[in-house]
Amino acid sequence: MLNLILRRLGIMLLIMLVVSMLLFFMNEGDPKLVARSVLGPFAQDQQLEAWIQQNGYDRPIMVRYIDWLVRLSQGDLGDSIIYKVPVNEIFWDRLANTGILAGVTFLVMVALALVLGVLAGIKEGSIQDRVISFVSIITTSIPEYASAVILGGIFVFWLGWLPGTSSMTAGFNPVELILPVMVLTLYGFGYIARMTRASMAEVMTSQYIRTAVLKGIPYNRVVMRHALRNALIAPFTVIMLQFNWLLSGVVVTEYAFGYKGFGALLLEAALRRDIYVIEACGIVAVFVAVTTQTIGDIVYTYLNPRIRFS
Amino acid sequence: MAKKNVLNRDKRKYLLPMERKWGAETHCYLPELTDQLDRSRIDRRDFLRQACLLGMTSAAAYATADALLGRPLGSVAHAAETPKPGGTLRVSMAVQEMTDPATFDWTEKSNVARFIVEYLTRTRADNTTVPYLAERWEAGEDLKTWVFHLRKGIKWSNGDDFTAADVAHNMARWLDPATGSSNLGLFDAMVEEYDTGEKGADGKPKMAKRATGNAIEVIDDNTIKFNLRKAALAIPENFYNYPAAIVHRSFGKDTPADLSKHPIGTGPFDLAEFRVGERAILKKARKWWAGDFHLDEIHYFDHGQDTNAWVAAIISNQVDTMYRLPVESVETIKRIPTLDVLTTTTAQTAVARFRVTEKPFDNVNLRRAVLACMDHDELASKGFNNLGVPAQNDHVCPIHPDYADDMPKPKRDIELAKKLLKDAGYENGVKLTISNGDTDGPWMTSTLSVLKAQCAPAGIDVTINKMPSAQYWENWTKAPWGYTSWTHRPLGTMVLSLAYRSGVPWNESAYSDPAFDKALDEAEAELDVNARKEKLKVCRRILRDAAVIPQPFWRQISKAASKKVKGLDVHPTLYHQFQNVWLDS
Numbered sequence: 001m002l003n004l005i006l007r008r009l010g011i012m013l014l015i016m017l018v019v020s021m022l023l024f025f026m027n028e029g030d031p032k033l034v035a036r037s038v039l040g041p042f043a044q045d046q047q048l049e050a051w052i053q054q055n056g057y058d059r060p061i062m063v064r065y066i067d068w069l070v071r072l073s074q075g076d077l078g079d080s081i082i083y084k085v086p087v088n089e090i091f092w093d094r095l096a097n098t099g100i101l102a103g104v105t106f107l108v109m110v111a112l113a114l115v116l117g118v119l120a121g122i123k124e125g126s127i128q129d130r131v132i133s134f135v136s137i138i139t140t141s142i143p144e145y146a147s148a149v150i151l152g153g154i155f156v157f158w159l160g161w162l163p164g165t166s167s168m169t170a171g172f173n174p175v176e177l178i179l180p181v182m183v184l185t186l187y188g189f190g191y192i193a194r195m196t197r198a199s200m201a202e203v204m205t206s207q208y209i210r211t212a213v214l215k216g217i218p219y220n221r222v223v224m225r226h227a228l229r230n231a232l233i234a235p236f237t238v239i240m241l242q243f244n245w246l247l248s249g250v251v252v253t254e255y256a257f258g259y260k261g262f263g264a265l266l267l268e269a270a271l272r273r274d275i276y277v278i279e280a281c282g283i284v285a286v287f288v289a290v291t292t293q294t295i296g297d298i299v300y301t302y303l304n305p306r307i308r309f310s
Numbered sequence: 311m312a313k314k315n316v317l318n319r320d321k322r323k324y325l326l327p328m329e330r331k332w333g334a335e336t337h338c339y340l341p342e343l344t345d346q347l348d349r350s351r352i353d354r355r356d357f358l359r360q361a362c363l364l365g366m367t368s369a370a371a372y373a374t375a376d377a378l379l380g381r382p383l384g385s386v387a388h389a390a391e392t393p394k395p396g397g398t399l400r401v402s403m404a405v406q407e408m409t410d411p412a413t414f415d416w417t418e419k420s421n422v423a424r425f426i427v428e429y430l431t432r433t434r435a436d437n438t439t440v441p442y443l444a445e446r447w448e449a450g451e452d453l454k455t456w457v458f459h460l461r462k463g464i465k466w467s468n469g470d471d472f473t474a475a476d477v478a479h480n481m482a483r484w485l486d487p488a489t490g491s492s493n494l495g496l497f498d499a500m501v502e503e504y505d506t507g508e509k510g511a512d513g514k515p516k517m518a519k520r521a522t523g524n525a526i527e528v529i530d531d532n533t534i535k536f537n538l539r540k541a542a543l544a545i546p547e548n549f550y551n552y553p554a555a556i557v558h559r560s561f562g563k564d565t566p567a568d569l570s571k572h573p574i575g576t577g578p579f580d581l582a583e584f585r586v587g588e589r590a591i592l593k594k595a596r597k598w599w600a601g602d603f604h605l606d607e608i609h610y611f612d613h614g615q616d617t618n619a620w621v622a623a624i625i626s627n628q629v630d631t632m633y634r635l636p637v638e639s640v641e642t643i644k645r646i647p648t649l650d651v652l653t654t655t656t657a658q659t660a661v662a663r664f665r666v667t668e669k670p671f672d673n674v675n676l677r678r679a680v681l682a683c684m685d686h687d688e689l690a691s692k693g694f695n696n697l698g699v700p701a702q703n704d705h706v707c708p709i710h711p712d713y714a715d716d717m718p719k720p721k722r723d724i725e726l727a728k729k730l731l732k733d734a735g736y737e738n739g740v741k742l743t744i745s746n747g748d749t750d751g752p753w754m755t756s757t758l759s760v761l762k763a764q765c766a767p768a769g770i771d772v773t774i775n776k777m778p779s780a781q782y783w784e785n786w787t788k789a790p791w792g793y794t795s796w797t798h799r800p801l802g803t804m805v806l807s808l809a810y811r812s813g814v815p816w817n818e819s820a821y822s823d824p825a826f827d828k829a830l831d832e833a834e835a836e837l838d839v840n841a842r843k844e845k846l847k848v849c850r851r852i853l854r855d856a857a858v859i860p861q862p863f864w865r866q867i868s869k870a871a872s873k874k875v876k877g878l879d880v881h882p883t884l885y886h887q888f889q890n891v892w893l894d895s
Contacts, residue, residue, distance in 0.1 A: 083586040084407040084568075090587070149618060156622050157642075164622025169400070169589065169611045169629075258613035258623070260588050268587070268615070272780035 001301075008297055012290045016283070020072075023282045024065050027275040031057035037273045038081055072283065078276030082268070087280050090265070095284065097168075098254070098261035102246045104177055105184040110239055113189040117196025117235065122223055124201040133197065136190030144249060148183050148256035155179060165258040180253045188245065192238055199234040203227045233303050240296030244289045342838075344374060352839050356711050358438045359800075360839065371438075391876060397893035398607040399875065401886075402623045403633035405590045405612040408570040410562065411555040412483055412491040417797060418633060420552035421886040422590045422610055426467075426575035427557055430458060430477065430549040435654070435879035435887065437709070437800050439547050442600075443472065443556060443576065453541035453835055454499075460532045464599045466558050468574050474534040478526050479559040481536070485521035489562075495814035496548040498807065499538040499834075500525035541835030543842075544801050551799075552885065578603050587612055604877075604892035615779070617751065624649065624870050630893070631871035634884055636751045637695050643870045650875075653868040655699065656882035657707035657805070660754060660795040661859040662744060662761065667820040668790035670742075675734035677857035680742075682727035683765045686720060689862035693757030698863030704850035705809065706802035707864050712833070713802055714843035717850065727768035739769030745789040746774055747782020754793055757862050787818040794818060798882040802846055803834045810853060819858045826852045 028034050034057060035048040052058055056067075071078075077087035120132040142150075156164040156179075166176040203209060204227060212222045251263035258264075262281065269277035347357040361371035404418045411427060414420050432442040441447075445461040464472040484493035485501055494501060506516045527535040536545065548554065558574040565572045573581040578598035583591035590610040594603060611629060613619040617636040623629050625646060635643060635651065643651050664671035664680075671677060681703055690698030699708070702720055706713050731740065748754045755776060762772040786794050799805040807830060808814065812822035826849060833845035853859070871878050877890035 082407065084409050085586065090585075152618065152622055156626050160626070162626070163628055164624075164626035165613050165619045165628055167588070167611055167613055167623075167628075169609070255614055255616050256619065258616065258619040260612075264614055265587070268780075271778040273784065 004301065005298060008294045012294050015290050016286055019286045020069065020283060021065065023279050024068055025061070027279055028057075028064065028068070029061065034275060037275055077280040080269075080277050081274045082272050083274075083277075087276050091277070091280050094260060094265045095262045097259065098247075098250055098263060101177065101180055101184075101250060101254070101259060101261055102243075105181045105188070105246065106242070108181055109185040109189045109242070110192065112185065113192035114196055114232075114235070116189070117193040118200050118223070118228065118231070120193070120197040121200025121231065122204055122227070124204070129197070132193065136193045138190075139186045140188075140190030140194075142187065144183050144187050144252040145256060147186050148179075148253060151179060151182055151186075152256075167258045167260060176257075180257050180259055183253050183256070184246070184249055187249065188242060192235055192242065195238045196231065196235040200227065200231040203231040206230075233300070236303065237296060237300060240292050240299075243292040247285050247288055346839075347374075355437065356839050359711055360837070391894075393602075393604045393877065393890070393892035394894065395602070395604050395892070396606050397604075397895070398609055399605050399631070399888065399891060399893065400609045400611065400629040401631055401633065402613050402620050402629040403610050404615070405584075405586060405588060405610050407586050408584070408590075410489075410567040411557055411569060412480070412489050412493060412553055412567075414553040414555075415492070417552050417884050420555065421633070421884075422581075422584075422592070423555055423569060424552075424577070424886060425579035425592050425608060425888070426573050426577045426581060427555040427569065428576045429555055430460075431546045432887070433547060433550045433800050433883075433885075435881045437711075437882065439550060439800065442550075444546075444549075447546060449545070453543060453837065454538045456536045456538070456545045457529070458534050458536070460534070461599070462532055464576050466574050466576055467580065467596065468558070470558070471531075472576055473531045473559075474528045475531075476556060476559045477534050478528050479561070479563070480554075480556050481526050482521065483562060484554070485525065487519050491553055492808070492815055493548075493551065493553050494519065495808050495811065495816060496551055496554075496804070497545075498811065498814065499540050499542040500536060502539065540831055543834050543837065544804050544807075547800050547804060551804075552883070579608065582607075598889075600889070603889055605888060608888065621870075624872070627872070630875050631878060632869055635868040635870045637697055637753055637865075637868070638751065640695070640697070640868055648873055649870050650873055651868050651870055652878065652880045653697075653866055654880040654882055655709055655866050656798040656864065657709055657800075658796065658798045658865045658867055658882070659701060659705070659707070659861060659863065660750065660757070660793055660865075661705060661861045662758070662791070662793045663819040663859045664857075665788070665790050665792075665818070665820050666856070666858060670734075670736075670740065671790055673734045674857060675730045676736065676740065679727045679730035679734060679736075679768060680765060680770060681720065681854075681857050681860055682723045682730060683768050683770065684720065684761065684860055684862070685722040685764055686862060688764070689757055689760050692760045693862055694753050694865060697866040697868075699866070701861040701863050702850075702854070703857075703859055703861045704853045705796070705805055705859060705861060706846060706850055709864075710800075710802035711839060712842045712846045714847050717847060720854075722764070724767050727765075727770070731769060736769070739771060741771045741773065742791060743773045743775050745777060745782060745785070745792040747777050747779040747786075749779040749782055750795040754795070758793055761860070761862065787816070792818070797884070800882075803830065803842075806830055806846075806849055806853070807834065810858065821853075821856065821858045823852060823856065826856075 031052045032048060035051045039047055039051055057064065075088070077091060079085065080087050080090065083090055116132050116136065120129040123129055152164060155162040162179050163176050166180055168176060209222060209227055212226050213219070250261055251267050253259070254261045254264040255267055265277060266281040269281065343357060343360050346352045358371050361374065403421060405422065406416055406419045408419050408423055411420065411423055429442050430444040431439050433439045443461060443464065444458045447456060447458045449456050458477070460472065460474060460477065466472060483489045484491045485497060487494060500522055501519050502522045503517050503519055506518045508516045522539055524537045527537060529535055557569065561567060570581065570584050576599070578594050578596055579592040580595040581590065582593040583589060589612065592608040594606050613623050617639065620632050621639045621642065624632055640651055643649050664677050666672055686700035690700045702717070708715065744758060746754055746758055755774065758774045762774065765772050786792060796805065796809070808816050810817060810819065810821050810826065811830060812827055829845065829848040829852060833842055833849055836842040836845050867880060867884065869880055874894045876892050876894050879887065881887055
């Protein structure tokens with residue numbers, strides 16, 4: 001087990017190194033483009049040259065890359081071009097905000113999806129299965145930018161129940177989280193529910209469940225004790241994958257509701273070529289992706305002995 | 311001429327008693343201006359604008375106009391109710407970085423800053439320019455010297471006196487190309503080109519710009535004189551252009567050029583909290599030298615770039631008003647009983663300008679062919695939800711005082727377009743690509759779609775290259791063909807000077823014609839409104855003949871506000887002037 005963890009961590013580091021290289025080469029490969037991004041469209045050629053020399057961009061790219069890695073490992077993310085402050089000053093607040101949004105969404109979504117998936121899976125082909133399956137397919141096929149407008153139309157314009165934006169202007173307000181969480185959940189729960197349903201349905205047809213039922217164990221107990229544990233292995237992988245989706249899914253949702261998170265920051269940085277913010281966001285996104293996958297793999301091994309011993 | 315006989319040459323008559331006491335002088339043109347108003351050769355608004363520009367105080371100008379035209383004195387809108395002091399106005403607007411006011415390139419940046427740092431003059435929502443930090447000014451007869459008398463007794467928030475040294479410091483920064491301020495183009499008459507002594511790659515000597523030697527002359531603590539290379543009329547109006555806020559004399563010299571970190575100002579507000587991309591909280595910290603400022607606090611909240619979010623914010627009462635209401639949402643807001651829609655006609659527009667140095671747009675016949683395809687009425691109605699006013703491809707607006715309405719309106723002529731295309735060497739049609747960032751809203755794409763359809767019958771196949779708005783602004787001066795939005799400017803000469811004079815930073819079309827520059831210089835030096843209209847016609851004709859800018863329409867702009875917000879005007883340039891705003895609880 002320890003061997004496996006170490007191996008996974010090694011691969012994780014390697015992936016991050018490769019991605020950081022790609023990120024760096026794409027963003028800072030051309031010193032002139034960097035200077036143009038920093039100094040703006042009015043800067044003259046001489047100003048660009050002067051900037052390149054002053055900031056050491058005339059050095060070979062590998063030297064600059066290693067220099068950047070060293071600074072990154074010391075926590076220096078550079079200065080934002082559009083915000084004109086160190087990236088560190090804005091980045092961590094934004095990431096924490098996204099953490100809150102993604103965390104709440106995750107709890108709501110996974111709970112809802114598992115319950116619905118199990119309900120659908122225990123009686124395959126029943127009315128409740130058909131309804132749940134149908135609804136989850138429909139909601140999964142509505143992208144966030146559309147459901148944001150539809151839900152906003154209903155709850156903000158028509159009913160007037162919920163605040164229209166989630167900028168937390170008067171401090172943290174849980175009510176402002178409802179719409180973005182609703183949008184993200186609506187899009188994300190269907191997939192997990194469908195996977196849970198399939199897995200559950202398969203388990204319910206297995207012989208040990210039939211034996212348990214025939215033995216006279218109460219149906220609830222059969223489902224909770226015997227079926228559920230085995231049925232959750234497959235959805236678990238999907239759930240871990242949802243972390244990655246959440247990181248990209250929040251971009252659209254945060255934008256639609258003016259939520260001050262990581263996604264909105266990344267979108268704005270990408271649109272306005274704020275390269276140091278893009279790099280910071282990129283590295284963190286990769287870190288989250290690789291870490292959740294590693295955790296997923298390890299827990300999966302723990303859940304499924306067949307993988308552990310092979 | 312009969313005119314001479316009735317002309318009253320007693321200039322002192324145009325001063326209020328108080329100003330006489332100060333020893334104020336009047337411009338020699340004022341009597342003639344008054345005469346023109348009396349004979350209805352100019353209208354009230356033209357008179358007010360001109361008189362204020364030439365240094366008559368607004369009170370005296372309004373009084374003169376009222377005396378001649380018989381209007382009641384003090385007829386100011388919003389005067390019906392007594393303002394209640396106090397309260398917080400919440401505004402939805404992008405909160406952008408706010409380092410150096412001289413380099414502001416977005417009005418939003420200046421709107422947060424303008425409650426901290428102020429301007430020498432102020433252009434009101436009715437397009438007249440009145441005194442602000444400067445209490446009056448005088449122009450020389452040839453319009454080549456301008457003397458500004460600064461108001462006495464104004465203090466900076468750090469306790470220093472506001473003096474001519476502050477103004478001189480600002481002007482010197484603007485005129486230094488190293489600052490990178492767009493004011494350099496506005497105050498072109500104080501700038502000269504000189505040989506740097508170096509040689510460029512092409513062997514020609516490198517030229518650079520700098521302020522002329524005697525441009526800025528501090529006369530005493532409260533008087534500053536500007537000596538111009540050539541006559542210029544709009545100097546007072548230029549001082550209210552949004553990057554012209556006056557910062558403290560230590561700014562960029564003793565302290566770093568960062569207003570958000572060193573917010574020293576003459577205004578009544580302090581910057582209590584500033585988080586770029588999130589919020590700017592302004593709190594009233596001192597008595598305003600100019601009188602009452604009803605609001606206690608102004609809160610700006612950034613709801614991102616999604617216009618749906620702005621509308622959602624005001625509908626759910628998260629803010630009281632907004633920077634601007636997207637034209638697509640005007641009808642929605644009108645249906646909400648707690649909200650008002652405020653609309654005003656402006657010289658805001660967008661021009662599908664060609665970069666005339668880039669192939670194939672260096673071909674004037676090709677450019678003319680595109681213009682010949684345009685049906686401006688259809689573009690205005692379909693492109694801008696019937697809130698557009700058809701334009702005429704010369705960037706001078708009917709609400710500009712120097713607009714002459716007797717020029718022929720452009721007409722759609724497909725046969726002519728085909729002929730021009732043939733002359734241009736594109737007998738079998740041509741494919742053109744226009745860059746568009748929807749920088750001011752999706753109506754820009756709608757408008758270009760109409761343009762595309764109008765161009766098709768002539769054999770011009772237009773592709774709309776849609777890109778994110780920020781990406782467009784990154785390349786707006788470089789795109790070979792681009793659809794750029796331009797904000798309102800109070801005079802026609804101002805916008806032509808900013809955008810089409812040879813070599814100025816915002817000349818996105820790279821258009822350069824000495825004849826145009828000369829005609830523009832002459833128009834800017836002309837005081838007589840009617841004569842200036844004629845002189846500006848020369849510029850407009852040159853610009854139209856050169857077919858530099860297909861310009862579909864002028865935009866009416868709107869904003870939404872809660873009904874409890876009183877005294878709020880929509881400024882044609884979306885500048886925030888909240889000194890009359892108060893909240894009715």
